[in-house]
Amino acid sequence: MTARILVLGAGYAGLVAAGLTARHRDARVTLVNARDRFVERVRLHQVATGQRIRTRPIAELLDGKPVDFVVGRVTAIDAVERAVELDDGRWLGYDILVYALGSGSNAGAVPGAVEHGYPLATAEDAERLRERLAADGTVAVVGGGLTGIEAAAELGETRPRGTVRLVTAGRLGPALSERGRRHLRSVFARLGVDVREDARVTEVGADGLSLADGEKVPADVVVWAAGFRASTLARDAGFAVDEQGRMVVDSALRSMSHPEVYAIGDAAVLRRPDGQELRMACATALPSARQVARAVGRDLAGREPGPFTFRYVNQCISLGRHDALVQYVRADDRPLELILTGRIAALYKEVIVRGAFAAQRHPAMVVLTPGGGPS
Incomplete structure (x- = not known):
């Protein structure tokens, strides 16, 4: 009997999962995505600064693979009937569901951020920001994580006549080594990016930011890069989720409440065998996609999926087009005092990004992945 495998989301995790799962003889795979083109999310800061980044149709990346591709936005999941509703009213049934809807901006966490902020979570976000940016003026980037760092550096490099401020509630690059943070500070100083650490934003207005200590940070444009959130679909469907709406899964990436459902990428709470929670990143999305394809294969064969x-x-x-920081880490992501910087690091980063994209067409490439891999 052929099992209906339904994959929701064609991001870095979902597209690879669909391609690999379709190799199983007893699986009929359907992939659902809200748009017909693949979004290189790790390049959105480049799109926002006006760089030409080629996009590829998802159907082209699936060429030759036995995957049915459906363009549509998921509006509801019926976990009892095992069916998914799309925005055009269609319902798609499943025997096994792979939930890979990723994450979006959490701008709603701070008053005014939705109305006045420009997130960098989708292709539409990046295009909207690109249309708003001028060659001069002041841009405030909120968030000191990787998205905020990359956006601030790209803005500083491409807008030398403008002012860029990076505002973060904690330290700049909290997951980096001291050498890594020193390099960031030197790059930002060279690019003219003003860094404000330990500055919690309490409100975003049309003219800038309000901080917890009462200070105002003027800005013509606010880029919101202070974290991401998962879709509410899993919670609404009754799946076990965490406080951020991410699906809670077991060691095989199966839903803790619905074993016929798998979740991967940003949409799931992924953990190492020692219990450490993995960060939302392409580095974890690709290996989790490979894992779920293997797990589904064992499931179809009546065997217990491995961990x-x-x-x-x-x-x-990336720190603009001519510099980057490669921070080497231990297996549990703790930083080492070993880094790679400059043009060679920029080249390394570009190779990694291109490799992540190439894996979408050739998913068997996912053995060692950007920033991490199977242990």
Whole structure:
């Protein structure tokens, strides 16, 4: 009997999962995505600054693979009937569901951020920001994580006549080594990016930011890069989720409440065997996609899926087109005092990004992945 495998989301995790799962003889795979083109999310800061980034149709990336591709936005999941509703009213049934809907901006966490902020979570976000940016003026980037760092550096490099401020509630690059943070500060100083650490934003207005200490940070444009959130679909369907709406899964990446459902990428709470929670990143999305394809194959064969094992290798951060930071880390993501910087690091980062994209067409490439891999 052929099992209906329904994959929701064609991001870095979902597209690879669909391609690999379709190799199983007893599986009929359907992939659902809200748009017909693949979004290189790790390049959105480049799109926002006006760089031409080629996009590819998802159907082209699936060429030759036995995957049915459906363009549509998921509006509801019926966990009892095992069916998914799309925005055009269609219902698609499943025997096994792979939930890979990723994450979006959490701008709603702070008053005014939705109305006045420009997130960098989708292709539409990046295009909207690109249309708003001028060659001069002041841009405030909120968030000191990787998205905020990459956006601030790209803005500083491409807008030398403008002012860029990076505002973060904690330290700049909290997951980096001291050497890594020193390099960031030197790059930002060279690019003219003003960094404000330990500055919690309480409100976003049309003219800038309000901080917890009462200070105002003027800005013509606010880029919101202070974290991401998962879709509410899993919670609404009655699946076990965490406080961020991510699906809670077991060691094989199966839903803790619905074993016929798997979740991967940003949409799931992924953990190492020692219990450490993995960060939302392409580095974890690709290996989790490979794991779920293997797990589904064992499931179809009536065998118990094996556990997801993972180790980190490094973090790769672009700092404009001519510099980058490769932060080497221990298996549990703790930083080492070993970094790679400059043009060679920029080249390394570009190779990693291109490799992540190439894996969408050739999913069997996912053995060692950007920043990490199976242990």
